[in-house]
């Protein structure tokens with residue numbers, strides 16, 4: 288035996304054997320290549336739905352952390368591709384933005400968008416292009432947004448006065464609710480100057496209803512036969528919410544028509560969004576004739592896309608600063624040095640508040656209010672590792688992209704100064720590791736407005752009130768389509784400026 292082990296014949300025998308084994312593995316791996324992108328094990332009928340739990344973006348983040356930046360999913364019978372890295376997003380958007388410019392239409396969306404007359408979910412085509420142009424040139428242009436600054440000022444003052452009154456009475460307040468009230472009133476006021484406090488409240492309820500329904504996974508959307516049964520009772524809720532919103536819109540539009548007849552269009556030459564939409568609808572020269580349904584659903588889009596998201600971001604920013612007292616101190620010093628203590632911060636001050644701008648950017652990186660950009664392929668796409676059929680859903684998980692470790696040092700750390708080091712990083716969707724407002728054709732048209740509202744509200748809260756305590760705030764995220772803090776921000780506000788700036792003392 289000893290002899291055999293050392294015999295040259297053994298090497299001659301082993302060599303071909305090794306070759307055979309190696310060859311077996313090489314051909315086997317060629318025959319059954321590792322599927323790229325990977326896909327977790329799916330279950331019959333439901334596919335991967337069992338892997339998705341609220342908050343949805345966190346479930347999706349766990350999937351890309353485990354299976355790689357691109358994951359193939361089956362949501363019931365709907366095939367979907369999940370994208371969770373900056374590089375993969377860049378690959379797709381840079382080359383195929385136009386082919387990914389549709390959005391998946393779920394039952395709720397169809398319902399709330401008046402059978403797809405809306406803008407945010409309109410198929411990529413002539414109507415969407417018309418509305419996009421109207422958004423950029425008029426509805427949400429800097430000119431319109433600047434012209435309606437007086438509405439934002441009015442609503443900010445109302446918020447600050449409520450907080451000051453609570454401070455004087457040493458009473459607590461739910462700041463989360465008050466911020467949502469402020470942003471909804473801003474959108475209501477900008478939509479139509481004639482909106483009453485009751486209208487804003489009705490709009491807030493409608494937004495809450497829409498967010499709850501869209502934020503829950505409707506099984507009927509993914510498992511065809513279940514759609515007949517409405518097991519979750521969502522269809523009934525959808526009808527209720529839409530009927531209430533429709534009644535609100537009818538009221539608003541009637542009062543608008545009346546004020547246009549008696550006082551003419553716009554206040555001091557500044558048209559509100561409804562004026563712009565009605566002017567476009569009445570203009571027979573326009574390439575698209577807007578219908579009443581188009582107008583109503585655009586307004587609902589703006590309410591749902593713009594109110595909770597801006598309120599949530601303001602709250603996250605303040606909560607992060609409270610948990611990072613050094614950064615709060617820095618932001619406050621900048622405000623005091625730039626604005627002083629005798630007058631209230633104004634939108635025109637923002638350009639000089641460089642650190643505060645960085646705070647908002649960092650907040651939107653870590654807590655992107657709209658954490659997922661959903662798209663649908665308009666045609667077949669074959670690109671590197673991607674293979675998409677027409678109609679496939681693509682989920683860009685902005686939440687994952689914004690914390691991609693390849694591009695961000697200590698991605699989970701809240702550190703606004705990183706945006707001072709890289710001043711180039713903007714909201715424009717050109718840097719694919721920072722996409723809080725999405726990217727490409729369907730990126731958010733409300734960026735300018737959102738950033739104005741958030742930054743001024745945050746600055747005013749820091750300027751006028753004391754914040755912080757011994758305990759750190761809980762930063763858990765709640766469920767829903769907008770990332771809100773899980774726990775309401777209940778606090779005892781304490782005014783900081785004595786006397787308060789004169790603007791706050793008036794009625």
Ligand code: HEM
Pocket residue numbers: 406407408427588589592593594596597600655656657658659660661685722723724725726727728729730731732733734736737
């Ligand atoms: C913090 C605030 C906000 C955030 C984080 C945010 C984020 C986003 C994101 C990620 C998208 C999807 C982009 C994509 O698919 O690439 C989007 C779309 C959209 N947003 Fe915003 N948004 C905010 C505020 C607003 C405001 C204030 C408005 C309007 C007043 C608005 C109106 C819209 C509309 C209409 C769309 C759909 C655009 C389309 O499909 O073409 N958003 N937003």
